[in-house]
Amino acid sequence: MSYGTPPPTPPPPSQPSSQQPGQPNPYGGSPAYAVPAPQLGFAHWGKRVGAFLLDGLLAIVAAVPLFAGYAILVAGAEPTTLPDGTVSINTDDVSPVSIVLILLGFLTYAGFIIWNLFVKQGRTGYTIGKDVLGIKLVKHDTGQPIGVGLAFVRQLAHILDGFCLLGYLWPLWDTKRQTFADKVMATVVINAPRP
Secondary structure, eight states, rough: OOOOOOOOOOOOOOOOOOTTTTTTTTTTTSSSTTOOOOOOOOEEEEEHHHHHHHHHHHHHTTTTTHHHHHHHHHHEEEEEEEEEEEEEEEEOOOOHHHHHHHHHHHHHHHHOOOOOOOIHHHHHSSSSSHHHHTTEEEEEEEEEEOOOHHHHHHHHHHHHGGGGHHHHHHGGGGGTOHHHHHHTTTTEEEEEOOO
């Protein structure tokens, strides 16, 4: 009679699984042959520039009444050459239409900028231009939109990018494709096309 541990029992024979790749495991755990989520990556500089240009074009369209009012104002001004050779412009007959258009244009332009760059981008991560090109502004650590207030502060931080335009060119060689404003605000622009 031998005392000791019993011999190990062999494992049960494996049975073929009817589970399809990518389906949840009925016994818990990870799906069989799980396919990793695609890495969307950081937005390319060209897409960022394209979104910026599209947003700028739309802002110009929003300011059309301002340009029209200014054109009417200039067309109604009468230049007069004074005896000393200087030119004086008579604006006594200013058209009220020009003033209304200038004010309306300023309001539509400012309203569009506030809505597109601060409210829409702050809440969703997309401006109209970013949405069209499938890129999104998010906090680097959370991947969430930054909020209206921080979107405003980020626009102010773009002043750093304006020095010799170096900050705007920085995404060309930066590993996270960040501008100086992005680095200060801990934000990134990612590829995130909407379905």
